[in-house]
Amino acid sequence: MDGQYSEKVMEHFRNPRNVGEIPDASGIGNVGNPVCGDIMRLYIKVDDKEVITDAKFKTFGCGAAIATSSMVTELVKGKTIPEALKVSNHAVAEALGGLPKIKMHCSVLAEEALRGAINDYMTKKKAAKA
Amino acid sequence: MKKIYLDNNATTRMREEVLAAMLPYYREEYGNASSVHAFGRTARNAVDEARAKVANLLSATREEIVFTSGGTEADNLAIKGVANALKSRGDHIITCAIEHHAVLNSCKYLEKGGFKVTYAGVDKDGVVNIDEIRKAITPKTILISIMWANNEVGTIEPVEEIGRLAREKGIYFHTDAVQAAGKIPMDLGKMPIDLLSISAHKFYGPKGVGALYIRKGTKITPQFHGGHHEFKKRAGTENVAGIVGMGCAAELAKKEIPEEIKQLTGLRDYLYKGITSKITEVTLNGHPTNRLPNTLNVRFKYLEGESIVLNLDLEGIAVSTGSACTSGSLEPSHVLTAMGVDPAQTQGSIRFSLSKDNTKEDMDHVIAVLPPIIQRLRDMSPLYEKGK
Numbered sequence: 001m002d003g004q005y006s007e008k009v010m011e012h013f014r015n016p017r018n019v020g021e022i023p024d025a026s027g028i029g030n031v032g033n034p035v036c037g038d039i040m041r042l043y044i045k046v047d048d049k050e051v052i053t054d055a056k057f058k059t060f061g062c063g064a065a066i067a068t069s070s071m072v073t074e075l076v077k078g079k080t081i082p083e084a085l086k087v088s089n090h091a092v093a094e095a096l097g098g099l100p101k102i103k104m105h106c107s108v109l110a111e112e113a114l115r116g117a118i119n120d121y122m123t124k125k126k127a128a129k130a
Numbered sequence: 131m132k133k134i135y136l137d138n139n140a141t142t143r144m145r146e147e148v149l150a151a152m153l154p155y156y157r158e159e160y161g162n163a164s165s166v167h168a169f170g171r172t173a174r175n176a177v178d179e180a181r182a183k184v185a186n187l188l189s190a191t192r193e194e195i196v197f198t199s200g201g202t203e204a205d206n207l208a209i210k211g212v213a214n215a216l217k218s219r220g221d222h223i224i225t226c227a228i229e230h231h232a233v234l235n236s237c238k239y240l241e242k243g244g245f246k247v248t249y250a251g252v253d254k255d256g257v258v259n260i261d262e263i264r265k266a267i268t269p270k271t272i273l274i275s276i277m278w279a280n281n282e283v284g285t286i287e288p289v290e291e292i293g294r295l296a297r298e299k300g301i302y303f304h305t306d307a308v309q310a311a312g313k314i315p316m317d318l319g320k321m322p323i324d325l326l327s328i329s330a331h332k333f334y335g336p337k338g339v340g341a342l343y344i345r346k347g348t349k350i351t352p353q354f355h356g357g358h359h360e361f362k363k364r365a366g367t368e369n370v371a372g373i374v375g376m377g378c379a380a381e382l383a384k385k386e387i388p389e390e391i392k393q394l395t396g397l398r399d400y401l402y403k404g405i406t407s408k409i410t411e412v413t414l415n416g417h418p419t420n421r422l423p424n425t426l427n428v429r430f431k432y433l434e435g436e437s438i439v440l441n442l443d444l445e446g447i448a449v450s451t452g453s454a455c456t457s458g459s460l461e462p463s464h465v466l467t468a469m470g471v472d473p474a475q476t477q478g479s480i481r482f483s484l485s486k487d488n489t490k491e492d493m494d495h496v497i498a499v500l501p502p503i504i505q506r507l508r509d510m511s512p513l514y515e516k517g518k
Contacts, residue, residue: 005440010440013437013440014444016510019509019510030512033474034473034474034475034477034513035462035473035474035477037434037462037477038434039511039512039513040512041512058510058511058512059510059511059512060432060433060434060510060511060512060513061434061437062434062436062437062440063436063437063440065434065437066437066510
């Protein structure tokens with residue numbers, strides 16, 4: 001094993017924040033596949049001032065995958081879209097007190113899920129305008 | 131919180147009798163078994179006695195038991211030792227896809243040196259395909275190595291049949307019996323086996339000691355070079371206390387195997403019944419009946435194993451996703467993959483491996499704690515849709 005989970009990771013694993021779906025989500029990000037052992041689905045709700053008012057997730061994966069999903073939803077709530085785009089995988093890992101080296105890809109997945117959700121939101125917005 | 135240990139295929143709790151037998155060889159009787167003085171003779175006698183007990187567990191003779199540092203070293207010695215000894219005769223080895231990494235990586239190492247290795251497949255229950263082995267045999271085949279029982283799913287392999295086939299063709303047969311020894315009876319007087327690896331800590335003995343059974347007359351090149359220890363097959367000062375502990379564990383196992391098989395088969399099947407009566411979409415990994423009495427490996431659809439292991443750990447229950455030796459890896463289990471389990475489902479497998487310390491109350495506790503964990507994780511899983 002390459003290091004243990006931090007207390008913060010275990011705390012988010014035990015009590016993940018924002019589990020679930022947003023039925024009328026403004027954007028949804030889907031990343032990962034079951035063969036690799038991680039799938040994240042991230043939902044965001046964005047208001048007309050481009051502020052993320054809500055975020056929820058569903059995740060299939062290890063302890064780190066669940067904890068990073070939980071943390072990324074916490075980090076982006078209340079942020080504007082440009083602010084949220086600055087949330088990196090390192091920021092997610094750092095907020096969790098670090099991740100074991102072999103689990104860093106989970107934080108990458110969390111970042112990709114967030115970007116996926118934002119892209120989905122922007123595409124939908126563009127389509128609505130057109 | 132009550133702690134329940136169900137990871138006995140990783141390692142077992144050393145028995146009190148074993149520890150008690152070992153302690154004098156750390157304290158008063160610290161001689162080197164090769165020394166001629168009284169200290170040395172006492173150590174030598176202890177090693178000889180332990181050798182007789184290990185030989186008795188396997189129904190082998192004393193001269194056929196070579197002590198090693200564990201199962202991994204025994205596998206390395208068997209495979210590389212035979213390959214070195216017989217390389218002028220042939221360069222082909224047959225093994226199977228679900229072997230422990232001690233065997234697989236020894237074979238991979240030999241491949242780099244020019245040996246050719248055939249990895250026979252297994253069926254959906256994890257039973258090796260004997261036809262595939264038969265067809266792979268060439269005049270250049272020098273060794274067949276097939277495990278007695280698989281560490282992840284517990285399936286028992288047809289070693290007698292494979293051994294007979296090897297003997298007919300004049301090929302050495304090695305079996306990695308690390309998970310089987312001390313758990314099911316073995317009679318090497320009757321079995322066509324030339325080399326067999328065992329490890330003490332899998333049957334309530336100490337870690338850091340194992341043995342390779344080498345049938346009389348089998349050609350093998352030592353892998354450690356040094357003194358004349360272990361019939362010149364494994365140099366290095368004997369781990370006297372460890373060897374004594376292994377002897378004690380072997381003696382106890384020989385006596386208690388029949389009773390333990392009954393106890394553990396009962397508990398294991400009770401646990402499986404309990405789990406499947408309360409949780410849907412659970413599938414058994416491994417042979418339904420011809421399996422180690424203590425091993426239950428199941429997969430829970432829509433889930434990833436580590437999240438189950440961590441949740442059970444928070445409840446004081448120790449289980450694993452598969453082999454402890456591969457838990458640092460993100461790859462799906464090579465055993466389940468070879469068995470043809472849907473790749474999306476290999477990740478959701480959990481191994482419960484029992485010991486004689488476990489009770490029916492332990493099983494009831496797991497059966498009570500597990501369903502809400504599985505439900506909570508499934509509710510969190512994007513693969514699990516409502517209405518299921």
